[in-house]
Amino acid sequence: xxxxxxxxSGLEVSRIGLGVMPMSWGYFGDSPDDxxxxxxxxxxxxxxxxxxxxxYGPFTxxxxxxxxxxxxxxxxxxxxxxxxxxxxxxxxxxxxxHDARPERILREAEGSLRRLGVDAIDxxxxxxxxxKVPFEEQWGALASLVxxxxxxxxxxxEVGIERLEIASSIHPVAALQSELSLWTxxxxxxxxxxxxxxxxxxxxxSPLGRGYLTGTVSTADYLELDFRKLNPxxxxxxxxxxxxxxxxxxxxxxxxxxxxxxxxxxxxLAQGEHVLPIPGTKRIRxxxxxxxxxxxxxxxxxxxxxxxMPASVAxxx
Numbered sequence: 001x002x003x004x005x006x007x008x009s010g011l012e013v014s015r016i017g018l019g020v021m022p023m024s025w026g027y028f029g030d031s032p033d034d035x036x037x038x039x040x041x042x043x044x045x046x047x048x049x050x051x052x053x054x055x056y057g058p059f060t061x062x063x064x065x066x067x068x069x070x071x072x073x074x075x076x077x078x079x080x081x082x083x084x085x086x087x088x089x090x091x092x093x094x095x096x097x098h099d100a101r102p103e104r105i106l107r108e109a110e111g112s113l114r115r116l117g118v119d120a121i122d123x124x125x126x127x128x129x130x131x132k133v134p135f136e137e138q139w140g141a142l143a144s145l146v147x148x149x150x151x152x153x154x155x156x157x158e159v160g161i162e163r164l165e166i167a168s169s170i171h172p173v174a175a176l177q178s179e180l181s182l183w184t185x186x187x188x189x190x191x192x193x194x195x196x197x198x199x200x201x202x203x204x205x206s207p208l209g210r211g212y213l214t215g216t217v218s219t220a221d222y223l224e225l226d227f228r229k230l231n232p233x234x235x236x237x238x239x240x241x242x243x244x245x246x247x248x249x250x251x252x253x254x255x256x257x258x259x260x261x262x263x264x265x266x267x268x269l270a271q272g273e274h275v276l277p278i279p280g281t282k283r284i285r286x287x288x289x290x291x292x293x294x295x296x297x298x299x300x301x302x303x304x305x306x307x308x309m310p311a312s313v314a315x316x317x
Contacts, residue, residue: 001046001294004276006079007201009153009174011122013079015269015294017049018042018287019205019280020065025056026227027211032282039068041284043078045291051177051203051278053083053127054112055096062115070117080118081175081203083127083157084108085138094230100130102141109145124151125177128158135163136170143171155203161194173200177278180204180271182213182264183233183245183312188271196274204268207277208290212239213264215246232314241313248309252302258293261286265293267306 001014021027023035032038039050052061062082069075085100105126112121124145126138145151153174156167167173176195180187181204195202210228211217220229220236228234233242249260256263261279268277279290298306 001291003048004273006123006153006276007174008172008199011079011153011174013049013276014047015276016047016265016291017051017276017278018047019278020050020052020061021056022280023282024061024064027282028226033284035064035282036068036071038282038284038287039065040072042287043072043074045288047291048078049081049276049278050078051081054108055086055088055127058088059111059115062112066115066117075118079122080116081123081125082112082116082121083125084112085127085130094227098128098130100126100138101133102137105138105141106145109150113150120149121151123153123155123174125155125157129163135166139167139170146171161190164191164194168198175201175203177203177205179206179316180268181207181209182249182267182306182309183209183242184316192271192275196272202272202275204275204277207268207279208261208264212242213246213249214261215250231317233312233316235314238314244310245312248306252305256302258296259289261289262293262296265290266296266298267303269294270298270303
C-alpha cells in the first residue's frame with residue numbers, strides 16, 4: 001500500500017491504518033475473527049499504522065496489540081500509536097473521565113510501554129484535554145517523554161486550532177486525531193486545512209461512521225451491550241432518519257462496482273494527502289475491503305454527489 005509521511009515526525013505510515021479498539025472493546029454483538037490474526041493480516045496487506053489507547057478495556061486493547069506484535073515479529077516495521085488522558089468511569093464504563101495530570105501521563109506511559117512490549121511508543125496522543133489541568137502542562141508532559149526517548153512523536157485528539165497553535169509553540173505536533181466521515185464533516189472547515197498548512201497529519205477515527213455508513217446497521221436492538229447505544233445517532237429514530245445518507249453512498253458504490261465502505265473511505269482519503277484514516281474492524285473480510293479502498297479514486301462527479309448529501313439528523317454526541 002502507498003505510504004505517507006506522518007506530519008513532520010519523520011515517521012511514515014500506510015495510507016490507511018487500523019484502529020484496534022473494536023477488536024476487544026466498545027463494539028459487541030457478534031463474534032470477531034481471531035484479533036491477532038486480523039492484525040497480522042493487516043500487516044500482510046501493507047498496513048503499518050496501528051492505533052490503540054490505554055482506556056480501551058482499560059488496558060486490554062494495548063495488551064492485545066502487544067501480543068500481535070510479538071507473535072508477528074513486525075514491530076520495527078509498523079508505527080504504534082496509543083493515547084493517554086481518559087479513564088473509565090467509577091462503574092468501569094461510561095461516561096469516561098478526563099485525567100491528564102502530568103504525573104499520571106508519565107505513569108501511564110510506562111504502563112503502555114510494558115503492555116505493548118515496546119522500547120518506545122511511536123506516536124503518543126493526548127486523548128482528550130483535561131480542563132482541570134493547564135493545557136501547557138499536559139502537552140509539556142508528553143514532550144518530556146520524547147526528550148526521555150520513551151516516545152518518538154506526540155499528537156492531540158479532538159482539539160481546535162487555538163490549542164494546536166499553543167501546542168506547536170511548545171513542541172511539534174505530529175498528528176491530530178479527530179472524527180471525519182461522510183456524516184461528520186466539521187473538521188473540514190478549519191482543522192483539516194490548518195493541519196495541511198502546518199505539516200500535521202490528520203488522522204480520522206470512525207471514517208465509516210461507527211459502521212453506519214457501510215449500510216449494515218439498520219436496527220438499534222443489537223446495540224444493547226454496545227457503546228453506540230449512548231450515541232444520539234444510533235437511536236432507532238436517527239438510524240431511520242439518516243437512511244438518505246446511506247442511499248447516496250450505496251448509489252455511488254453500485255455505479256462503481258464497489259462496497260459502500262470503500263466509497264466512504266475513498267471520500268475521506270480525497271480530503272487531502274495528509275489525511276490518514278484508521279478504520280477499525282474485527283473481521284478479516286472487512287479488513288480486506290477497507291484496505292482495497294486505498295486504490296479507489298472517486299471522480300469529481302462522484303465527490304460532488306457525496307458532498308451534496310444531507311447532513312445527519314442527529315448530533316455526533
